[in-house]
Amino acid sequence: MSEVMASALDLESLRSFQVAAQLGSLGAAAQQRHRTTSAISMQIKRLEEVLGTRLLERGPRGVTPTAAGEALLQESRELLRLHDGMLSRFTGRGLGGKVRLGLPEDYARELLVDVLPDFIARHPDVLLEAVTATSGELARQLTRSQLALAVVLDRPHPLPGGVSLWRTTPVWAGPRVGRLTERASIPLALHEVDCPYRELAVEALEASGTPWHAVFTSTSIHAVEKAVEAGLAISVIDRERLTSAMRELGRDEGLPLLPPCEARLHVGKRIEEASRPAVEALAALLRERLHERGPWRAAPRST
Incomplete structure (x- = not known):
């Protein structure tokens, strides 16, 4: 029985590990969890001892999950989700x-x-x-x-x-193939009004005196992205949303810089x-x- 208990995962240690991995800092995790940095460090060390593997790489800029840490981050999230839901349902304290x-x-x-x-x-x-x-x-x-x-x-x-x-990191996105920026007027795929990235695109082009026209307008980010991938237009999207059918454009194509949001x-x-x-x-x-x-x-x- 004691051997089984020694190998059990502590749920609070898992929570501390998740926060540290997500924030990239033991100090930030300690603040978030209302504990000392040494307490967070000890919790993660105990997890590593139980699992027999290193979960976080320590460096001058903070911590990053190892391959094992990334796997634990995903699986422990589901474990804690099930635990918290069950506790809430049975105790009525939700x-x-x-x-x-x-x-x-x-x-x-x-x-x-x-x-x-x-x-x-x-x-x-x-x-x-x-x-x-x-x-x-x-x-x-x-x-x-x-x-x-x-x-x-x-x-x-x-x-x-x-x-x-x-x-955010807004960037100019164009199709992988094609030179749309070499046209006399740049074709744009845009959201409707009130979209931050629409405003960024229009303001930047007009400030630089670059002619443009809208060829596609939609309320759907997925539709705008498809218009770019299909070669109809360029647009402004978050860099993380670039797909293999797109490429990031910039000064080399004569486009102005975009500020972050x-x-x-x-x-x-x-x-x-x-x-x-x-x-x-x-x-x-x-x-x-x-x-x-x-x-x-x-x-x-x-x-």
């Missing part, structure tokens, strides 16, 4: 209420894959509704108290306050008291997973 969350469509897929399922497993009695829209539209819904929580880019309608999550987490002004603990819990999870990392680190893309 949160309740309703949370309406707004997300920019460009990042919704990654958040839906990982962060939101974790929240639902931990708090199965919370009625969570996630909606996607442009950042401009999300900003309007926040000011109208139609959302309890939203991730909003700081363009085209910056909101006061909020918590910084990550900085910042994704910020905003909480609605009017929230029902019964729902406030759930809103705060989701906000804390989003900050934990996305701070200085963005959704790409929170949910690694499959290849």
Whole structure:
């Protein structure tokens, strides 16, 4: 019996490992987990001893998961999700209420894959509704108290306050084959108005005196990307969304530089008291997973 117990994984140590791996820092994990850095280090060391392998590589800039650490990060996430959901259901101590969350469509897929399922497993009695829209539209819904929580880019309608999550990396994207930038007027695939990347593209081209025209406009990021891959146009998307059918364009093609945007987490002004603990819990999870990392680190893309 003692041998079995010695080989058991400690759930709190797994939580500390997850936070350290996601934030890339034992100190940041200690702050997030309300423990000392040495306590976090000891928890991870015990995990490594139980599993017989190194989970984190320590370096001057922080920590990064090893191959074994990456595997544990994925499998432990599911284990903790099942544990938290079961505990909530049997103890009745779960949160309740309703949370309406707004997300920019460009990042919704990654958040839906990982962060939101974790929240639902931990708090199965919370009625969570996630909606996607442009950042401009999300900003309007926040000011109208139609959302309890939203991730909003700081363009085209910056909101006061909020918590910084990550900085985006908008780039010019063109088809792998073709020289669309050599045309007299550059063909663009754009979102509708209120999209930060539409504003970036138009502002940059007009400031540099580069002629352009829209050949494709859509509310769907996937449709815009298909227009680029098909060779119809170039567009501005997050660098992480570049596919094998695209290539990044820039100064060599005569295109102007693009400034980054910042994704910020905003909480609605009017929230029902019964729902406030759930809103705060989701906000804390989003900050934990996305701070200085963005959704790409929170949910690694499959290849």
